[in-house]
Amino acid sequence: MTEYPVIGFYGNYRPTRTFDNIPFEDPETWRARLYGHIDFRLQNTFVESSLSEFIFNFKDIVGNTINAATIEQSLLYLQHYLGFRFSHPGEVIDYLQKHRGIYDLTLYACTLTEEEFGSRAQISLELYKDPEIDDQYLTIYVRQNEYEPDIIKKIDAICKEYASAMTGEEGYILVTTDFHPPLE
Amino acid sequence: MKYKNPPIVEAICEFRFSKETKWDLTIPGSVYEKVKDQFPNKENRLEQEVILKAGETGVNQDLVASQKALMLSSDRSSLIQVGQHLLSINHLKPYVGWESFKPKIQMAYDTLSEITEINGIDRMALVYIDRIEIPGNRIHMEDYFKFYPHLGAELPQDHNSFMVGVQLPYHNNRDFCKLQLTSAMATKKDHVAFLMTTEYSLAKKNAIPSDKALEWMEAAHAIIRQLFKGCITEKLEDIFVRLD
Numbered sequence: 001m002t003e004y005p006v007i008g009f010y011g012n013y014r015p016t017r018t019f020d021n022i023p024f025e026d027p028e029t030w031r032a033r034l035y036g037h038i039d040f041r042l043q044n045t046f047v048e049s050s051l052s053e054f055i056f057n058f059k060d061i062v063g064n065t066i067n068a069a070t071i072e073q074s075l076l077y078l079q080h081y082l083g084f085r086f087s088h089p090g091e092v093i094d095y096l097q098k099h100r101g102i103y104d105l106t107l108y109a110c111t112l113t114e115e116e117f118g119s120r121a122q123i124s125l126e127l128y129k130d131p132e133i134d135d136q137y138l139t140i141y142v143r144q145n146e147y148e149p150d151i152i153k154k155i156d157a158i159c160k161e162y163a164s165a166m167t168g169e170e171g172y173i174l175v176t177t178d179f180h181p182p183l184e
Numbered sequence: 185m186k187y188k189n190p191p192i193v194e195a196i197c198e199f200r201f202s203k204e205t206k207w208d209l210t211i212p213g214s215v216y217e218k219v220k221d222q223f224p225n226k227e228n229r230l231e232q233e234v235i236l237k238a239g240e241t242g243v244n245q246d247l248v249a250s251q252k253a254l255m256l257s258s259d260r261s262s263l264i265q266v267g268q269h270l271l272s273i274n275h276l277k278p279y280v281g282w283e284s285f286k287p288k289i290q291m292a293y294d295t296l297s298e299i300t301e302i303n304g305i306d307r308m309a310l311v312y313i314d315r316i317e318i319p320g321n322r323i324h325m326e327d328y329f330k331f332y333p334h335l336g337a338e339l340p341q342d343h344n345s346f347m348v349g350v351q352l353p354y355h356n357n358r359d360f361c362k363l364q365l366t367s368a369m370a371t372k373k374d375h376v377a378f379l380m381t382t383e384y385s386l387a388k389k390n391a392i393p394s395d396k397a398l399e400w401m402e403a404a405h406a407i408i409r410q411l412f413k414g415c416i417t418e419k420l421e422d423i424f425v426r427l428d
Contacts, residue, residue, distance in 0.1 A: 068194035068276070068313045069366075069381050076369045080345070090371030097193070097276050098260040101229055170227065 030165050034108040066103050071096045074107060075125075082114050084125055085183070091127035095138055099171025105162060106138060106173050112158045113140050113175055120144060122182035128174070137172035143182045151177060185413060188425035191314040191380075192279040197289045197401060198272040198311070202304030202390060205269060211299055212253035212266040218295045222288075223255035223264055264292050269306075271296055282405055290398060302394040309385035310404040312412070315368060317375045318423065331365060331415040354407065360387045363411060380415065382408045 072093060078084040086092060096103055106125075113123055121144045128139040142155060158175045166172060201207075216226050229252045252267040265272040273292050275285050296302070318328055325332040333348045335341055349364040361384040368377040384404040386392060392400045 067196055067274070067311070068315070069379055072315070072368050072379055073366070076345075076367070079369060086369065088371070089369045093369070093371065101227060101254075168228075170225075 030108055030162060031104060034104060034111060066100050068097055071100075071103060074103075078107075078110055078125065082110070082123075083119075084110065084114075084123055087124060087126050087183070092125055092138065095127050095136070095171070099169070101169040102138070102166065102171035102173055105165050105169070108165075109140060109158065109162050109173050109175055112161055113142060116154055116158060117142055117144075120148075124183070137174060140173065140175045142175065142177045143180055144177075145181055147177070147179060185409065186281070186427040187421070188427055189423070190277075190279060191316050191424060192312060193277050193315045194311075194313040195275045195279055195285055196272060196309070196311040196313075197274075197285075198307075198309045199270070199293070199305060199397065200307040201269040201271070201302055202306050203269065204303040206300050206303075207269055211296075214299045215264070215266050215292075215295055216253065216255050218298070219255055219264060219292065222291075223257055223262070225256040225258065225260070227254045227256065228252070229254060262288060264288075266296075282409075286402070286405075289401060293398060297394075304390045305386065305392060305394055305397060306389045307386055308392070308397060308400065309383055310401055310408060311381065311383040312408055314380040314382075314412070316378045316380060316420065316423075317370060317372055318378075318420070319372075319375050321374055321376070323376055326417075328417055328420040329365070329415060330417060331363060333365075352411075354384075358386070358388050358391050359404070360385055361407060361411065363415070365415075380412075382411055384408050 075084075075086070075089065075093065075096075079086060096106065110123070110125065117123060121142045124141045124143065126139050126141060127136055129136045142151065144151070148154070155175050155177065162173075216223075220226075230250075250268050252265055252270070254263055254265050256263045260276075261278070262273075262275045265274070271292060273285075273289050275288070279285070316328075331348070331350075333343065333346045335343065345367040347364065347366040349362060352361045352363065353359070354361060361382065364379075364381045364383075366379050366381075368379040370377040384407055386400065
């Protein structure tokens with residue numbers, strides 16, 4: 001008998017590699033910071049057995065073509081390890097499948113948001129569909145029970161951190177709030 | 185084996201050519217010129233590749249930036265990627281079948297062959313990624329899969345997330361097929377989800393001459409099809425709804 005949904009570890013049947021010598025002075029510094037952030041965040045939160053598998057899977061995007069499995073696994077990690085909420089995961093998956101240029105940028109925006117708000121907010125990754133025009137994009141909603149007075153300032157700082165990396169990409173991601181209470 | 189609700193979310197055909205294949209920065213642009221009717225959207229992507237090198241102090245890793253050109257169909261459901269000594273053809277859902285995917289592979293491969301002489305294939309692979317969603321919160325894996333994590337009678341029978349994989353050798357280890365099943369994020373309420381990845385690849389450099397590459401792909405596809413059928417039960421096929 002198997003029970004789902006679940007939070008748990010992944011089997012570690014693949015050999016674990018380490019990536020300690022990735023040069024963080026790389027020109028695409030935001031991407032290097034993303035790797036650094038995830039390493040740091042997980043090393044301070046989770047035991048090594050789960051960490052190694054996460055790092056291995058996440059860093060598979062380096063040197064391999066991003067594919068459907070990479071995207072799905074990463075979203076699962078956001079849900080399981082960083083507590084992200086997905087109202088309609090299928091929409092997010094489909095959007096990222098077709099806009100792979102912003103895949104790791106999306107992870108970067110997610111980790112920045114989680115770092116800023118963490119347990120003080122519900123963080124939800126959704127696909128926003130403009131009701132007026134044919135436009136849709138990914139949105140990270142930050143929702144709090146009691147909104148911090150400087151929440152917009154904090155959100156703006158996050159957007160500023162990753163926005164320039166979207167230049168030339170077809171896809172788009174926004175961090176915002178709708179000032180609603182956290183959803184069930 | 186045709187389904188009304190096929191589980192395939194992505195099919196990938198990838199070629200990595202040997203260093204003896206002449207390559208220059210004009211190749212992606214030349215490929216685009218020839219395929220732009222079918223793949224009109226062109227994007228460039230800077231990716232980073234980890235190069236593993238064995239040295240006196242063990243295995244070292246270098247991170248090398250590489251540019252990849254992506255040529256996408258107008259609905260973005262299929263794409264051709266051209267990078268340094270790399271050609272990849274991807275098809276996302278809706279996947280309408282090998283009969284439709286194969287001509288795209290053939291067209292991309294022939295196009296590249298017209299632009300540069302292919303002198304050796306280091307690696308090639310055909311990959312299918314299936315997303316499987318099953319209604320229910322608790323299921324018996326064995327009802328739906330013939331390939332799944334088996335827990336002996338003395339072990340707890342309830343389990344959480346998992347990843348199981350096996351590498352199967354073919355043709356005296358010339359080819360490998362990696363079969364992997366992992367848990368995934370359910371997109372429907374009260375469903376459980378799984379990702380099944382079947383990756384058939386050439387394990388020995390230059391074991392297949394470049395003019396036989398597409399024959400190899402055809403054979404790879406037949407094996408993947410057989411393996412997929414071998415991994416699932418009729419009960420799971422009922423969810424996909426067989427058409428033939």
